[in-house]
Amino acid sequence: MEQEIIEPEIEVIPPKSLSQDEVLQASLKLFAQKGYANTSLTDIKDAVGLKTTSGVYQYFKTKQAIAETLRENILDSLSISIDDIRRRNRKASEQLREIVDLLFKLTDEAPEIIRFLLFVKTEDFLPNAVPLMDSAAFNKIKRIIQNGIKEGEIKNIDYLLAYCYFFGIINQSLLMVLDGVLPKSADSYQSQAWLAAWGCIAKK
Amino acid sequence: MEQEIIEPEIEVIPPKSLSQDEVLQASLKLFAQKGYANTSLTDIKDAVGLKTTSGVYQYFKTKQAIAETLRENILDSLSISIDDIRRRNRKASEQLREIVDLLFKLTDEAPEIIRFLLFVKTEDFLPNAVPLMDSAAFNKIKRIIQNGIKEGEIKNIDYLLAYCYFFGIINQSLLMVLDGVLPKSADSYQSQAWLAAWGCIAKK
DNA sequence: GTCTATACGCCGATAGAC
DNA sequence: GTCTATCGGCGTATAGAC
Numbered sequence: 102m103e104q105e106i107i108e109p110e111i112e113v114i115p116p117k118s119l120s121q122d123e124v125l126q127a128s129l130k131l132f133a134q135k136g137y138a139n140t141s142l143t144d145i146k147d148a149v150g151l152k153t154t155s156g157v158y159q160y161f162k163t164k165q166a167i168a169e170t171l172r173e174n175i176l177d178s179l180s181i182s183i184d185d186i187r188r189r190n191r192k193a194s195e196q197l198r199e200i201v202d203l204l205f206k207l208t209d210e211a212p213e214i215i216r217f218l219l220f221v222k223t224e225d226f227l228p229n230a231v232p233l234m235d236s237a238a239f240n241k242i243k244r245i246i247q248n249g250i251k252e253g254e255i256k257n258i259d260y261l262l263a264y265c266y267f268f269g270i271i272n273q274s275l276l277m278v279l280d281g282v283l284p285k286s287a288d289s290y291q292s293q294a295w296l297a298a299w300g301c302i303a304k305k
Numbered sequence: 306m307e308q309e310i311i312e313p314e315i316e317v318i319p320p321k322s323l324s325q326d327e328v329l330q331a332s333l334k335l336f337a338q339k340g341y342a343n344t345s346l347t348d349i350k351d352a353v354g355l356k357t358t359s360g361v362y363q364y365f366k367t368k369q370a371i372a373e374t375l376r377e378n379i380l381d382s383l384s385i386s387i388d389d390i391r392r393r394n395r396k397a398s399e400q401l402r403e404i405v406d407l408l409f410k411l412t413d414e415a416p417e418i419i420r421f422l423l424f425v426k427t428e429d430f431l432p433n434a435v436p437l438m439d440s441a442a443f444n445k446i447k448r449i450i451q452n453g454i455k456e457g458e459i460k461n462i463d464y465l466l467a468y469c470y471f472f473g474i475i476n477q478s479l480l481m482v483l484d485g486v487l488p489k490s491a492d493s494y495q496s497q498a499w500l501a502a503w504g505c506i507a508k509k
Numbered sequence: 510g511t512c513t514a515t516a517c518g519c520c521g522a523t524a525g526a527c
Numbered sequence: 528g529t530c531t532a533t534c535g536g537c538g539t540a541t542a543g544a545c
Contacts, residue, residue: 136429138342141520153530154521164521220426225340234486261487262494266501269477273469282438283465290466297470301501345538357512358539368539 121160123149125174128167133216137168137226165226172223172230175214180238187241193249194299200242201271201295208275208287215275246302255302263302270298325364327353329378332371337420341372341430369430376427376434379418384442391445397453398503404446405475405499412479412491419479450506459506467506474502 127148131140142154142164151157161167186199208215223230233239246263249255255263274294277283283290331352335344346358346368355361365371390403412419427434437443450467453459459467478498481487487494 136342136426138340139429142522143520151529153532155523155531156529158522159528162522222340222424225343232484234484258497261481262497262501265477265481265487266474266498269475270470270473270505272477273473277465277469280436280438283469293462293466294469297466297505301474301505346540347538355511357514359513359541360511362540363510366540 124157124160124167125171129171129217130213132168132171132221133213137221137223168221168223169227169230171217172227175217176236176238180236180241183238183241183245187245193245193252193254194303196245197249197267197299198295200245201291201298204271204275205287205291205294208278212279216279219272219276219279249302253304256304258302266301267298270294270301328361328364328371329375333375333421334417336372336375336425337417341425341427372425372427373431373434375421376431379421380440380442384440384445387442387445391449397449397456397458398507400449401453401471401503402499404449405495405502408475408479409491409495409498412482416483420483423476423480423483453506457508460508462506470505471502474498474505 124145128140128145131144131148135144142157145167146152146154146157149157157167161170182203183200186196186203190196190199204215218233224232234243243260243264246255246260246267250257250260250263271294274283274290275287278285278287278290328349332344332349335348335352339348346361349371350356350358350361353361361371365374386407387404390400390407394400394403408419422437428436438447447464447468450459450464450471454461454464454467475498478487478494479491482489482491482494
């Protein structure tokens with residue numbers, strides 16, 4: 102008669118079914134805060150609520166593999182977002198504007214992601230990882246700029262220089278927000294940063 | 306009969322009077338290339354030509370102390386250079402122009418220094434170091450910008466934003482040169498980068 | 510004042526009990 | 528499938544011989 106009661110036992114309060122994703126999220130925050138080398142598996146295990154580091158190895162064979170997966174996930178989702186942006190907008194100015202939107206929003210809402218991209222030097226510990234600038238996501242950004250040049254929206258300069266000036270301003274803004282040098286939320290600086298960055302490369 | 310061969314071992318060629326500065330120079334290169342955490346005292350000892358790490362401790366008590374001294378030296382000499390630049394020029398545009406000159410020249414001639422400034426996150430291992438933006442050198446740069454705003458040379462915006470836009474472009478240019486993304490020497494990009502950066506913050 | 514030897518902790522990783 | 532126990536290695540740092 103009480104056999105049905107067996108069911109609710111399936112984790113009433115803490116599901117505690119530790120998932121691979123919990124490890125990834127915890128590691129992302131730690132790597133973003135302290136850097137890869139200064140983050141030990143002990144730190145990760147603590148952040149996730151495990152008792153020993155052995156548990157972590159259930160999901161990832163090595164510490165490197167965690168960082169690798171993290172990087173792939175971030176770059177993949179960035180790439181997908183950019184695809185979406187390109188689908189919804191035709192002009193380079195609109196596409197870049199939406200990419201800036203995304204980056205500033207992430208800086209406020211998921212700063213670990215931007216920290217990871219801006220601060221964590223993956224080439225230091227992932228020797229054969231694709232350089233950021235050669236990843237799918239960044240290739241798409243470069244293509245947007247090249248198209249903008251071709252269409253006459255962007256000055257006729259080396260597209261790498263256009264990238265450099267535009268994202269120089271954008272990245273430095275995000276960086277100074279994350280470092281607390283610019284004291285307000287990223288959102289507060291977005292429109293001005295966009296104007297400065299776009300004004301740098303826009304034709305005429 | 307072959308006993309005389311023992312003698313030449315007294316190092317005829319390399320005087321090998323090891324100086325503190327040799328350790329600093331070697332460490333600077335290593336830190337700039339591989340990062341602080343990935344550089345061991347064994348690496349430093351090898352780069353300097355010592356047989357054991359003990360020799361390094363003759364000049365510095367800890368590995369941290371090496372990085373600390375290095376940072377102080379670099380920031381001090383930067384600060385001195387900026388003093389000199391301010392003495393020789395009155396207008397903010399001229400002063401900034403010469404600072405850009407200096408940074409690009411260093412990128413070509415002593416890339417380790419710029420690498421150390423741009424890439425090595427000293428706050429990760431020097432907990433109580435003064436933040437870059439609060440160092441004497443950077444305070445002088447901020448003052449130059451504030452003066453430029455007061456004199457009407459630079460747009461009337463928050464001086465931190467002016468700093469952000471200007472050095473966003475300059476630093477990104479140096480960074481992309483150091484990463485090899487921009488394939489030529491820093492010198493090749495200097496005048497264009499200056500024009501873009503100054504155009505961003507110049508009045509009118 | 511430079512090398513020998515070594516202490517000692519932390520880290521990443523593994524084997525195996527339950 | 529999670530915890531116990533532990534290994535081997537490297538990294539910083541020290542004590543002391545020469």
